Amino acid sequence: MWKCGLANPHTSHCLGNGQIMIGCIGDPSGNGKGGFALLDGESFEVLGNWEKPGDATAFGYDFWYQPRHNVMISTEWGAPKALANGFDMQHVKEGLYGTSIHVWDWSSHEKLQSIDLGVEGAVPLEVRFLHEPSAAEGYVGCALGSTVYRFFRTAKGDWTTELVIKVPSKKVEGWAMPEMPSLITDILISLDDRYLYFSNWLHGDIRQYDITDRSKPRLVGQAFLGGSIQSDGAVRVLEDPEDREQPPPCVIKGKRVRGAPQMLQLSLDGRRLYVTTSLYSAWDKQFYPDMLKEGSVMMQLDVDNVNGGIVLNKDFLVDFGKEPHGPVLAHELRYPGGDCTSDIWL
Template identity: 80%
Template structure:
């Protein structure tokens, strides 16, 4: 157990998020803020055997304005981190005014893996607001990857340039939908998780508000091609209070699985190592769950399995698989992250 007070006194950090194991045996955890709820993107090192807090990974004064996810590539002496927002802003739900007030991020931060120094900041602009999950290609020689940006439903490709610095370009855009009966006149898809298959052929991401998972062929790295899509709940289901305007696509019907209505929308993803089974949970963050899917906080979230056509592309819900966290002994639970004990597509980094 790592106590919050240890993070504060030893590192000046709070709100831990992403964990990666390092080649030297230590554990590294990104943090999203300081103990006062302000944004602060720093990194904590733990002893890999005792789990005691060793200290900060970054040098004093070099924390990013916001923190969230990170990925490192030792062969290229680089680490890249992302931004969500100030914990005091996002804790109780999403307020669009907080974006205007600068309480949410829109940048990627490039770090020197050896010296722990911040080298570069890539501002992704309005289309890159709230960049969450970041994935390098699995090939350890690759110098590129993708990041999902929640607020505008964008996916950016980041890459190393011939000059040796880093750049980013938008390669996928999921348009917001004009709606009635919602808090805003336009609803973003809200890309919340993203992953790449182990063979680096497909990218998958979840649109938590629109309710679909998408599969893109990324053989052409700069021009992803949509090859699979499946709707699993979401906010625009046809029997709900929200009506979509000026959209040629019909609103999807609600999704039922083994007699259980799927609560919330598809959120965290995990792909089997053979690329044929995609697992998904529906809870994002309790404050946001309560705001956008209050029924899920009362009923609990679920985990589903999506069958993947890994040859030509295609997604379909497996009707025989359901983990219902609403039936947990201590009351309905909001399940979030998924991990395989022997390694998986979203946490393994090859040296």
């Protein structure tokens, strides 16, 4: 991919013409750069850049396109040379992490808008359009801001955003900083576009929101599955704006879950939510060192997709600490034939 001036590939999507498009987060020197490489769908030969010359963004991460509206939305993480050794708040102050989402013309490959979400939208990661192809709207989860923004097309034809969910930080002691953000790392929308799910990788919970009213998501389910504020850990919560007790350790089939809920995938019928615990090895090592020693896990929650609600299935566990060559860190989940986070409806 270096011939495209790109490195650090992240998100891949198949295109209608048979090509594969991969979004990248850096350049070959480890600096931040958001661009897109096109691959031949059969040979995997790198064909060149998707974006127009000069249209690469300062940072890259995820993207999702919707041909019916001739639009693509992309997001930002940070400069690979900064994030590769773990998270450092000083790097945020130095401008090495992103705060913007970008709107692209799907046909011409031109960048139309860059929308800066500011401090509350710091590090916008996963982006999801509604699955209904006529709907010109979706959501983006912002990790450091611990927020979810709705993006949508206006009557004028341009795009804008609104803040619809904010998870408050907790005042703590015994941790790296005096306040702990929730760190929203993955979001998912059910295939019927009724529920939004996201994971709080530091706080350790998964949340389910009813998004029938698109501008006013309503919390209807929550489950703690590990995380940094477990009641028997080193961290003590001094002040919690949500007034919740520190959760007990999460134990499944005799194994204590190390790490916290991270990547999500939902069954097509919306009744089983799967989750893995590894984010990125350098950050795993920094925040959950025991997970590197013991391996990550995959868990499953039973979903009430009528009234809302999520409950951990205590009979399901995939333990990646028991791989033949030692513990591994499991990340993304995919269904063969398509799923809630990879299918794009035309």
